Amino acid sequence: MADPVKRINDENLEKSLLHIRELNGSKALSRDLQDVIPGFKTQKGIYKPQNSQYALWIRQTSRGPYDDKDPDILPDGSWYYRYTPEARGGETDLSLNTNRALLNSMDDNVPLGVFIQRDLPGSQRTYEVMGLAYVEAFDGTHFIIHGEPIDVEAKPMKVKLISPFIPYETGELPVSETTKVIRERAFQAGIRRLYHEKCSLCELGYHFHGQPIGVEAAHLIPVSDRGTSKDLRNGILLCRNHHSLFDRYIWTLDEDYRVLVKDEPLFRRSAESNHVLKVEGLKLPNLPDNEYDLPAQEAIDFRLGRFNDPRL
Ligand SMILES: [Zn+2]
Numbered sequence: 001m002a003d004p005v006k007r008i009n010d011e012n013l014e015k016s017l018l019h020i021r022e023l024n025g026s027k028a029l030s031r032d033l034q035d036v037i038p039g040f041k042t043q044k045g046i047y048k049p050q051n052s053q054y055a056l057w058i059r060q061t062s063r064g065p066y067d068d069k070d071p072d073i074l075p076d077g078s079w080y081y082r083y084t085p086e087a088r089g090g091e092t093d094l095s096l097n098t099n100r101a102l103l104n105s106m107d108d109n110v111p112l113g114v115f116i117q118r119d120l121p122g123s124q125r126t127y128e129v130m131g132l133a134y135v136e137a138f139d140g141t142h143f144i145i146h147g148e149p150i151d152v153e154a155k156p157m158k159v160k161l162i163s164p165f166i167p168y169e170t171g172e173l174p175v176s177e178t179t180k181v182i183r184e185r186a187f188q189a190g191i192r193r194l195y196h197e198k199c200s201l202c203e204l205g206y207h208f209h210g211q212p213i214g215v216e217a218a219h220l221i222p223v224s225d226r227g228t229s230k231d232l233r234n235g236i237l238l239c240r241n242h243h244s245l246f247d248r249y250i251w252t253l254d255e256d257y258r259v260l261v262k263d264e265p266l267f268r269r270s271a272e273s274n275h276v277l278k279v280e281g282l283k284l285p286n287l288p289d290n291e292y293d294l295p296a297q298e299a300i301d302f303r304l305g306r307f308n309d310p311r312l
Pocket residue numbers: 199200201202203204238239240241242
């Protein structure tokens with residue numbers, strides 16, 4: 001299937017949308033976004049470029065008058081979000097230009113960018129770029145916004161569906177380098193969001209200028225074993241230390257998400273001052289909020305197989 005963004009008959013809109021997709025998962029100060037995102041300087045809420053019938057982006061400010069909630073993330077990397085339409089005189093008015101632009105985007109399946117304000121204590125106004133999304137419906141009070149899945153060519157389905165876990169990349173058509181980069185970025189961003197930007201094992205999570213530092217999304221079934229990057233249930237967020245131990249199968253999680261550590265005396269002595277032994281036998285302290293986003297059992301089994309392999 002072709003990328004839906006490339007089917008839009010508007011070169012400027014296409015260019016801006018692709019740019020927003022590239023920024024998926026990044027956080028930036030409002031004033032820096034003003035330099036690179038059209039309309040960000042002057043427009044709040046919904047932005048519709050003057051010569052376009054579609055919206056280019058929506059943004060949610062954290063102290064806005066509306067009760068928008070945090071996105072609900074699905075295993076395919078897509079997410080749901082309810083967005084309040086703009087109102088006139090306290091009443092929702094769908095005939096406003098901005099709301100009409102969202103309805104046009106919905107009717108013609110044209111995606112738009114989503115920005116959510118995420119200020120850290122004492123910081124300046126920062127936005128998280130959520131990437132691209134589709135307006136799926138208007139339920140009478142809110143627009144239902146559905147984020148792109150990791151596999152951007154597979155436009156998200158119109159029902160909230162938990163897809164079956166497919167652990168391995170299948171022999172699909174050759175994937176371009178750009179697509180690989182976009183998927184890897186979306187995988188990283190999705191895992192960071194699911195794990196609240198903190199290591200699943202030790203809960204370390206630094207932020208500097210709004211960006212998480214020192215945490216990485218790890219694949220349970222590695223890419224080198226053709227493990228999927230299109231499903232967040234093949235991932236876990238770890239700090240660099242616990243990621244490198246995980247990569248060597250020195251620790252793993254069991255089917256109840258408890259920590260197992262290799263029974264190797266010299267390693268254990270070297271790890272005495274390290275957090276990994278403190279959580280041995282305990283459930284990982286930082287896991288996704290929704291049960292359907294937890295690591296898949298097949299992926300855990302793969303890790304257990306390697307962990308129990310005496311040659312490794
Ligand atoms: Zn850690």
